[in-house]
Amino acid sequence: MKTTIQVSGLSKSYGALHVIKNLDLTVSKGEVYGLLGANGAGKSTAIECMLGTKKADGGSISILGMSPQKDRRNLFQQVGVQFQEANYPDKIRVSELCEETACLYNCPADYTKLLKQFGLQEKEKNFVSELSGGQKQRLFIVLALIPDPQVVFLDELTTGLDTKARRSVWKSLQELKDRGLTIFLTSHFMDEVEELCDRIGILKDGAFAFCGTTAEAVALSPGNTLEEAYLWFTGEEADGDE
Numbered sequence: 686m687k688t689t690i691q692v693s694g695l696s697k698s699y700g701a702l703h704v705i706k707n708l709d710l711t712v713s714k715g716e717v718y719g720l721l722g723a724n725g726a727g728k729s730t731a732i733e734c735m736l737g738t739k740k741a742d743g744g745s746i747s748i749l750g751m752s753p754q755k756d757r758r759n760l761f762q763q764v765g766v767q768f769q770e771a772n773y774p775d776k777i778r779v780s781e782l783c784e785e786t787a788c789l790y791n792c793p794a795d796y797t798k799l800l801k802q803f804g805l806q807e808k809e810k811n812f813v814s815e816l817s818g819g820q821k822q823r824l825f826i827v828l829a830l831i832p833d834p835q836v837v838f839l840d841e842l843t844t845g846l847d848t849k850a851r852r853s854v855w856k857s858l859q860e861l862k863d864r865g866l867t868i869f870l871t872s873h874f875m876d877e878v879e880e881l882c883d884r885i886g887i888l889k890d891g892a893f894a895f896c897g898t899t900a901e902a903v904a905l906s907p908g909n910t911l912e913e914a915y916l917w918f919t920g921e922e923a924d925g926d927e
């Protein structure tokens with residue numbers, strides 16, 4: 686199967702803190718890959734290094750056969766990104782922000798369709814500042830899909846979304862996956878991971894404690910559910926204080 690994302694020997698430290706240590710991963714076209722790990726495990730750092738928005742200390746990264754550093758302009762015509770905290774001006778309307786985003790791409794998707802797909806069609810004329818947390822989160826997914834990308838990075842995909850909205854986001858992503866979209870996501874919700882991800886990597890102390898399918902994670906752990914397996918691989922299962 687065609688490789689969409691190839692990461693070899695990725696390392697990143699903040700001073701003395703070694704957040705990512707010699708990480709290797711491969712994601713094939715049309716695959717949904719989930720990068721998992723506790724708060725502070727280094728998921729966002731890994732994504733930012735992969736996208737070239739943070740400088741890695743070592744390793745090589747190829748997305749769609751291009752380097753995020755050297756082929757930035759070409760590559761980002763075909764890559765969508767939803768960050769955990771997005772910085773957009775508040776006094777801008779939803780439609781204006783979508784329009785501005787669409788202007789950056791050669792062949793953007795129809796954002797009115799995307800707003801409808803993500804249940805935001807009635808908010809098109811509202812200021813972004815008037816959206817609820819969950820509505821903003823859905824808008825950020827829409828913005829990530831406006832490039833009509835071949836691969837999309839979704840950091841904490843459905844954090845803050847209600848149950849119905851989460852399920853609707855899952856359905857939309859399944860449809861995009863069926864059309865060949867490659868999805869790289871992070872999530873703290875194991876039901877979501879089980880529903881969406883073909884393969885996962887669980888980060889612990891800067892390296893993978895597990896790589897494989899969710900079924901393999903459960904089979905290799907003493908638990909019966911993905912949540913139990915995740916806690917076992919991250920060594921968090923004994924912590925009862927959260």
Ligand SMILES: Nc1ncnc2c1ncn2[C@@H]1O[C@H](COP(=O)(O)OP(=O)(O)OP(=O)(O)O)[C@@H](O)[C@H]1O
Binds near residue numbers: 699725726
């Ligand atoms: N700019 C920075 N300077 C110093 N330390 C940083 C910086 N950015 C992140 N860190 C530290 O690196 C570690 C990994 O952070 P990161 O945001 O990548 O984790 P994460 O897995 O995405 O966490 P979460 O699930 O909470 O979003 C944390 O200990 C964090 O405090």
